[in-house]
Amino acid sequence: MAKLELKYGNHACAEAAVLAGCRFYAGYPITPSSEIAEKMAELLPKVGGAFIQMEDEIAAMGAIVGASFAGAKAMTATSGPGFSLKQENLGYAFMTEAPCVVVDVQRGGPSTGLPTQIGQQEIMQSLWGTHGDKLIPVFYPGNVQEIMVETIRAFNWAERLRTPVVLLLDEVLGHMRETVDMEQFTPDRIEVWNRKKPEVPPEEYLPYKPGEDDVPAIADYGTPGYRGHATGLHHDYTGFPTTDPEMCQELIERLIRKVKRAQPELEKNEEYMLDDAEVAIVAFGTTARAARTAVQLAREKGIKAGLLRVVTIWPSPEETLNRLAKHVKAILVPELNMGQYVLEVERCAKGEAPVYRLNRANGKIIYPGEILEKVEEIVKGGK
Amino acid sequence: MRYEVRVIGSAGQGSILAAVVLATAAAEEGLWAAQTATYGAAMRSGVSLGDVVISDEPIDFPKTTELDAVIIQSQEAYDDMIKGKPVRLDPECSENDADVLVNVKPGALVIVDEDLVQCDLDCNMYRVVSAPIARTAAEGLGRRQVMNIVALGVFQVATTLQFDGKPLISEESFLKAIEKSVPKRFIDLNKTAFLEGVKIGKEALQKA
Numbered sequence: 001m002a003k004l005e006l007k008y009g010n011h012a013c014a015e016a017a018v019l020a021g022c023r024f025y026a027g028y029p030i031t032p033s034s035e036i037a038e039k040m041a042e043l044l045p046k047v048g049g050a051f052i053q054m055e056d057e058i059a060a061m062g063a064i065v066g067a068s069f070a071g072a073k074a075m076t077a078t079s080g081p082g083f084s085l086k087q088e089n090l091g092y093a094f095m096t097e098a099p100c101v102v103v104d105v106q107r108g109g110p111s112t113g114l115p116t117q118i119g120q121q122e123i124m125q126s127l128w129g130t131h132g133d134k135l136i137p138v139f140y141p142g143n144v145q146e147i148m149v150e151t152i153r154a155f156n157w158a159e160r161l162r163t164p165v166v167l168l169l170d171e172v173l174g175h176m177r178e179t180v181d182m183e184q185f186t187p188d189r190i191e192v193w194n195r196k197k198p199e200v201p202p203e204e205y206l207p208y209k210p211g212e213d214d215v216p217a218i219a220d221y222g223t224p225g226y227r228g229h230a231t232g233l234h235h236d237y238t239g240f241p242t243t244d245p246e247m248c249q250e251l252i253e254r255l256i257r258k259v260k261r262a263q264p265e266l267e268k269n270e271e272y273m274l275d276d277a278e279v280a281i282v283a284f285g286t287t288a289r290a291a292r293t294a295v296q297l298a299r300e301k302g303i304k305a306g307l308l309r310v311v312t313i314w315p316s317p318e319e320t321l322n323r324l325a326k327h328v329k330a331i332l333v334p335e336l337n338m339g340q341y342v343l344e345v346e347r348c349a350k351g352e353a354p355v356y357r358l359n360r361a362n363g364k365i366i367y368p369g370e371i372l373e374k375v376e377e378i379v380k381g382g383k
Numbered sequence: 384m385r386y387e388v389r390v391i392g393s394a395g396q397g398s399i400l401a402a403v404v405l406a407t408a409a410a411e412e413g414l415w416a417a418q419t420a421t422y423g424a425a426m427r428s429g430v431s432l433g434d435v436v437i438s439d440e441p442i443d444f445p446k447t448t449e450l451d452a453v454i455i456q457s458q459e460a461y462d463d464m465i466k467g468k469p470v471r472l473d474p475e476c477s478e479n480d481a482d483v484l485v486n487v488k489p490g491a492l493v494i495v496d497e498d499l500v501q502c503d504l505d506c507n508m509y510r511v512v513s514a515p516i517a518r519t520a521a522e523g524l525g526r527r528q529v530m531n532i533v534a535l536g537v538f539q540v541a542t543t544l545q546f547d548g549k550p551l552i553s554e555e556s557f558l559k560a561i562e563k564s565v566p567k568r569f570i571d572l573n574k575t576a577f578l579e580g581v582k583i584g585k586e587a588l589q590k591a
Contacts, residue, residue, distance in 0.1 A: 006403075006410040006418070116421075143441070176445055177403060177418040179410045286445070293444040368444055 002181040009144045010077075010174045013103060013167070014039035016148035017075050019185060020155035021192055022101070023049035024074040026063035028056050028082060031115045032171040033105035036077035057082035061089035061102070068098040069230065071220030073155055077103035081112055083122060084129065090164055091130030094255065096230040097208070097216060099158035099195055101151070103167045105174040106285075106336075108363040117363030118171040120285055120336035124343075126166045127314045133252055135259040137161070137266055138314040140168040140284045144178035148185060150311065156193040157266065161258055162215050168313065170336070172286040172365060202226050206237040214258035260315060268311040269320060273299065277306030279375050280328040280353075282321070282345050284310045287334050287366055294371035305375050313341070321348035325355075330378050334358035334366050384439045386551060387447040388538075389485070390531070391432040391464060392456025397531035400564070401454065402433025405535060405552075408560035409437045412552045417445035430460045437551070447485045451545070452492035454534050456516075461500045492541050494534060512541045514587040519579050529576035532561065536580015540588060554581060 007015070014036050017025075025040040027033075041051045049072075054060040057078055064074035078086060083104045093100055108114025109121045122129075126138045137157050141150040147169065154165040183189070198205055198217045202225035207218045219226035229239035234248040242248065259266075270288075273295055274280060283291040288309040298305035308324055310317060321344075325331060331353050333342040338359050346355045358374050360366055388405060392398040399420045406418035420433045434447040455461045464487070487493070493509045495502045496516040504511055514537045520530040535557060542551040554577075561573045 002413070004410045004413060004415065006407045006416060143445075145441075172419065172445070175419070177406055177416075178442070178445065179406075179415045179417075289444050296443075365446065367446075367448065369448075 003183045004179040005182045006177050007144050007180045008035065009147055009169065009176045009178070010035035010105065011039045012144050012147045012180060013077070013151050013169065013174075014043060016151035016185070017101070017155065018043050018047060018049070019148075019190055020152040021073045021194070022075050022155060023047065024064065024067035024072040025049070025076065026052045026054050026060040026067070026074070027076045027078065028054055028060050030057075030079045030082045032107055032174045033077045033079045033082075033103065035174070036103060036105070040075075057085035058089065061086040061093075064100045065089055065093045065096070065098045068093070068100045069221045071222070073099070073159065075101040075103065077105065079105050079107050079115075080109040080119070080122060083125065087130040090136075091132055091134070092232045093164040094130070094134050094136060095132075095232050097162040097218065097255075098164070098230075099162050100164050101154045101158055101167055102164055103169060105169045105171060107171050108361065114363040116171070118286060118336060118365055119361065119363065120170060120287065121340070121361060122168065123313060123335070123337060123340040126168055133256065135256045135315060136164055136166055137259060137312065138166045138168060139268075139311060140313050141173070141311065142270075142285060142288050142309060144173070144176060145180045145184070146311070147173060148180060152190055152192070156191065157262070159193050159195040160215070161262060162195060162218065163259060168285065170285045198226060207239045208235060209237040210254055210258070214254050214261065263315045266312050266315060267317050267320065269317055270307075270309040270311065272307040272309065274306035274308060274324070274327075276304055277327075278304040278329045279306070279332060279378055280324055280330075281305065281307045281332045281334065281371065281375070282310060282324075282341070283307065283334055284313060284341070287336060290366050290368045291334060291371055293368035294375065297368060297372045298375050301376075303375060303379055310341075316344050316348065318348050321345055322350060322352065325349035325352035328353055330354050330356060332356045332358060332371070332374060332378060334371050334374070336366065337361055385442075386437040386451045387449060387485075388435045388437070388452045388454070389432055389447060389450050390435075390454045390456070390534070391430060391460040392531070393459050394428050394431050396431070396456045397528065398431050398456060399433035401531035401535055402435050404532065404557070404560050404564045405538070406435045406437075407564050408552045408557045409435070411556035411559045414439055414552070415442050417442045419446055430463050432460075450485055450487045450491055452494070452538065452542070453487055454494045454538055455500055455502075456496060456530065456534060458500050461495065461502065465504075490545075492538070492545065494537055494541060496530070496534075510541070510544050512537060512584070512587050512591065514583045516580070516583070519583055520576060523579055524572065524576055526572060526576075529573055532573045532576040533580035533583070536577045536582070537584035537587065539577075540581050540584030544588070554578075
């Protein structure tokens with residue numbers, strides 16, 4: 001029996017973070033993410049956690065990396081302009097393997113853009129915003145219930161892989177109130193993972209020596225006897241800088257490999273009416289909800305449409321998208337940007353099916369009827 | 384079943400709070416609900432609205448497109464709805480910035496304030512329910528601010544017109560929702576306001 005409760009999207013994110021074990025939040029308020037900070041300020045002191053409002057987004061990102069080194073599950077939340085500011089320390093978190101969750105409630109960009117309106121313009125930035133080669137898991141839920149599920153999943157993967165994880169939301173999701181089945185989030189129902197601890201005595205301890213899963217067991221700073229060093233420079237197993245080419249190559253390959261090898265487990269999509277579909281819509285977040293309704297409208301008109309809703313945006317569901325392209329006559333990618341994820345879909349489709357776009361970046365959502373129109377156009381052999 | 388409601392009124396009339404209470408009541412009733420509003424509630428001027436989608440299954444598209452009910456709290460809001468132009472929500476926004484206008488389904492409930500809204504809609508097309516909502520709040524309860532909750536009482540009763548004599552959401556669910564949604568010291572006032580709304584709603588239905 002479902003126990004339905006109405007929850008505000010941003011508050012659901014904060015509540016789920018605490019359920020996942022988050023005990024440190026640093027942030028700088030920005031629309032449309034501020035309610036996450038607001039809720040964390042209320043919740044964290046009650047569970048012995050700490051909330052701090054920093055002087056800016058850069059410092060907030062730095063603070064959560066520090067808290068993470070000290071052993072806390074840590075989170076920050078922001079929107080486009082703040083997400084840009086966090087990029088440098090996000091790269092540092094990736095390089096130093098500091099588990100943390102960065103929430104980006106997307107609004108219209110670029111720059112300060114459209115603060116109170118929806119955008120999906122950080123699809124590429126979420127992975128490529130910070131410089132250097134990397135692979136960061138990026139999750140994008142589609143409703144308030146899933147905001148809770150994905151927030152918990154983000155913390156779990158951050159811990160297991162010792163990596164920052166980006167959780168993408170959008171203005172509509174963040175600012176929406178929606179029923180959530182709270183039965184799904186009782187302590188015995190949710191799974192919480194924690195980072196591994198070193199299994200060797202202090203004298204044999206090498207913080208950045210990876211285990212078989214390519215993830216190092218770094219001791220929380222302050223653990224008696226275990227001394228650590230972290231740097232954004234290329235480093236060896238001790239954590240101290242090195243320019244040894246073999247070590248440097250091995251480091252960067254491992255950092256990417258540890259996420260890549262988890263891809264089959266990380267991958268999460270929702271397939272809707274794809275079995276006999278001729279036109280597949282690939283969408284995420286709020287746009288995927290319009291797409292799902294569009295599929296129903298198309299089916300009513302006898303058009304075989306289906307939806308692949310991508311939840312794990314990065315690493316992308318490469319194989320799944322390729323198989324999809326072989327299975328359908330055409331793919332449509334509606335997104336609230338000028339064409340970002342469509343590039344990845346095209347890459348994965350490898351020419352097996354034509355890939356069409358439906359783009360908008362004016363702060364307005366795409367309505368089901370508009371997607372339907374585009375699907376009809378594709379079926380008729382138009383563009 | 385998908386049921387869409389819009390509460391629309393002038394700034395400060397509590398349209399968004401009414402939408403929140405309505406969505407909470409739906410959840411209490413065991414229904415799925417999604418409540419959206421254009422961000423940046425109008426506090427001092429302009430028209431403000433809150434939308435609710437209610438369903439007996441998880442909701443796909445969370446915004447409204449085809450309204451089953453509209454609660455109209457002011458003339459300004461009525462004019463905006465009727466003119467067929469996009470509703471202008473924020474004094475700083477141009478008309479083009481506002482959400483696209485949604486359709487009001489034929490047969491939809493249109494709940495209007497008897498004194499505040501001059502309504503000349505075709506009663507064959509819509510189920511128009513006109514009741515002294517603001518007057519009940521101001522004179523009966525001494526607090527004009529609770530007119531939004533009085534309106535919800537009228538709405539609760541009026542849905543019997545659409546669901547074979549049964550309301551969409553029970554009185555109990557609304558009363559529980561009020562307990563969850565308003566500050567403690569105002570709970571009793573709001574519950575009374577809701578029940579007064581139910582009363583004038585019944586009277587209005589008898590008249591219609």
